[in-house]
Structures are given as structure tokens and as C-alpha cells.
Amino acid sequence: MTISTTMLLIIIGCCLVTLIPRIAPFILLKKVSLPKWMTDWLSYIPICILTALIVQGMWTAEQGKLIISWHYMLALIPTVIAALWTRSLAVTVIVGVVAMALVRMFS
Amino acid sequence: MHEDRQQFIQGVRDCLPTLLGYIGIGAAFGIVGASSNVSLLEIALLSLLVYAGSAQFIICALFVVHTPIPVIVATTFIVNLRHFLMGLAIAPAFSQYSMKQNVLLGTLLTDETFGVAASKLTKQTKLNASWMHGLNITAYLCWLLSSLAGAMLGQWIEEPTVFGLDFALPAMFVALLIIQLQQQAAGKLMHLLAVVGYTIIFMVVFSFVVPSHLAVLLSTMSAATIGVLTKR
Numbered sequence A: 001m002t003i004s005t006t007m008l009l010i011i012i013g014c015c016l017v018t019l020i021p022r023i024a025p026f027i028l029l030k031k032v033s034l035p036k037w038m039t040d041w042l043s044y045i046p047i048c049i050l051t052a053l054i055v056q057g058m059w060t061a062e063q064g065k066l067i068i069s070w071h072y073m074l075a076l077i078p079t080v081i082a083a084l085w086t087r088s089l090a091v092t093v094i095v096g097v098v099a100m101a102l103v104r105m106f107s
Numbered sequence B: 001m002h003e004d005r006q007q008f009i010q011g012v013r014d015c016l017p018t019l020l021g022y023i024g025i026g027a028a029f030g031i032v033g034a035s036s037n038v039s040l041l042e043i044a045l046l047s048l049l050v051y052a053g054s055a056q057f058i059i060c061a062l063f064v065v066h067t068p069i070p071v072i073v074a075t076t077f078i079v080n081l082r083h084f085l086m087g088l089a090i091a092p093a094f095s096q097y098s099m100k101q102n103v104l105l106g107t108l109l110t111d112e113t114f115g116v117a118a119s120k121l122t123k124q125t126k127l128n129a130s131w132m133h134g135l136n137i138t139a140y141l142c143w144l145l146s147s148l149a150g151a152m153l154g155q156w157i158e159e160p161t162v163f164g165l166d167f168a169l170p171a172m173f174v175a176l177l178i179i180q181l182q183q184q185a186a187g188k189l190m191h192l193l194a195v196v197g198y199t200i201i202f203m204v205v206f207s208f209v210v211p212s213h214l215a216v217l218l219s220t221m222s223a224a225t226i227g228v229l230t231k232r
Helices: A005-031 A037-043 A044-058 A070-086 A091-107 B002-035 B040-050 B053-064 B069-080 B082-094 B099-106 B111-123 B127-155 B165-184 B184-209 B212-230
Strands: A057-062 A065-066
Touching: A005 B040, A005 B053, A005 B069, A005 B082, A005 B099, A037 B082, A037 B212, A044 A070, A044 B082, A044 B111, A044 B165, A044 B184, A044 B212, A057 B099, A065 B184, A070 A091, A070 B165, A091 B002, A091 B165, B002 B040, B002 B111, B002 B127, B002 B165, B040 B127, B040 B184, B053 B069, B069 B082, B069 B099, B069 B212, B082 B099, B082 B111, B082 B127, B082 B212, B099 B127, B111 B127, B165 B212
Parallel strands: none
Antiparallel strands: A057 A065
């Protein structure tokens, strides 16, 4: 059980920069209420951010070129089907993990 | 009081389907941490104090190649800035609660608990704080325990990717997105699918010019703007 000074500083720094954007909206919106156009805009955030987070894994950018991750793309197909079919978080996650393991095993 | 307890338990229950994702990614993180020469105590503190899945992987990856501390902290800031947008989107649902409660809700907000809360918000405008605490605290404990278990397993396993555990997170995002889309009325669905399409296009474009975590933020904000402008 050891901790290096470097890692300690990293943990403290990262804790602060993660915590502040997490709690700021809750403090801010407790005091002020947002105008209609802003709440309209925010209503799109869940769908956009989830899409962006999924798409993020589809490729890596290297020197101005996008390298497509075919493993990721292939594993996505059964995952999407499982989600559409079962509407279950747990089943989708299991199907996804198994699909990814199989894709890697056979490639 | 009794009502609060019931809501808390319901929150714990609503968290259960997501736990598999936390266990998969938490274990993968512990394994990666252990193989990056991060000690068990350091892994525990990262999960306890930073508590942010993808950022923790990036911290380990940068740490192992001796990246300067300010660079690691700045990268973590950008990677986790999305929580600010998520917070803005769901905080109004809790404005009736005390400041203390709100700070606690923000502290433990993650992609997944946000996803679960946001899918509830398609049907209602207010959420129960005790319910959200139940959701958040269950996720937090599960993350901590599975990353510790992973760190111990890491002595035997070197590459967590072979098991596909790293795909638990995107799989969960897929489920959360699709469940939210399925809850929409038919008329609104086409509009939202178009917004999904814009997000993908923006991701392609931004990926050429900025790091992927920044691309996530910029694409989300751009596509949401187009969503508002093209709404009928």
C-alpha cells in the first residue's frame, strides 16, 4: 500500500477539475432558472452526448486521417439489435461484451 | 421519511441494470491500473476521488509515460467537462431541494446515472433527490469495489481487452440512447433521429481537427443547436 507524491498530486488535481464542472450546474441552477430557449437546447443534450460518446470509439484520428476501428463497428451491430429488441440495459451490456470478445477471438 | 426511504430503494433498484457495466469497466480499470504500476491504494483513491471511468484510464496511460502533472490534470478537465452539460440538463429537475442535496447530487453524477435520470425526464419534469441518491451511491460503491477487484485480478491478467469488458461502456450508452428514442412520440422521433445524424456528422468533422473528447463536447453543442433551430 504505497502512494507516490506524483500520483497524490495527480489525484488531488484531477479530483478538483472533475468535481467543479460536476457540481457547478447544480449550484447555478438552484439560484437562477433558465430561459425557455436554453431549456429547449438542453433537452437535446442527452441524445446528442450519448450519440457522441458512442461514435467516439468508432475511430482514432492520427495525423489528419481517421482509422476506423472495425472491431468496435462489428460489436456495435448485435449490441444495437439487442437494445432495440430487449430495451434492457443489462442484456445489451452482456450482448455487447460477448460480441466484442468473440470479434477479437476470431480476428 | 418513509417515502424518502422508498424512493432511495427504488433508485438502488433502477441502478441494478447498469451495474454490469460498472463491474465490467471497473474491473478493466483495476487491471489496467495494476499493469501501469499504479498501486492498490492509488487505484482506490482514483476511483474514490476522481470517480470518472474514461478519465481514470487516461490518467493511468499518461502517468505510465511520465506525462507532466499539469498536462494530466488539464486533459482530465477536458475529458470530464461533459458532466457540466449533463448537470445543466438535469439540475432543474432537482431545484426544489436544498443546496446541500444538490451539491451531493452533482458530486456523484456519472454518464450512466445521468442516462438513467434523463430517460426518466422524458416523461416527467421533476425528479426525486432520494431516488437519485440511491442510484448514485449504488453506482459509486460498485465502481469502487469492482476497480479494487480488478486491481487484484490484474496480477494474473494483463490485457483486459481480450474479454471485451472495455465494450461494456459503449454498450450501455447504446442501450440508454435507444431506450430514450423509443420513449418519444412518433412525430418527434424523426426529428430526434435527424439530430442523432447531425451529431455523427459533427463527430466526423471535429475528429479531424480536435482531440476526441473535445469533439464530443463540440459535436453535442452544435447538434443541439441545429436541433433547436430545425424544431417545428
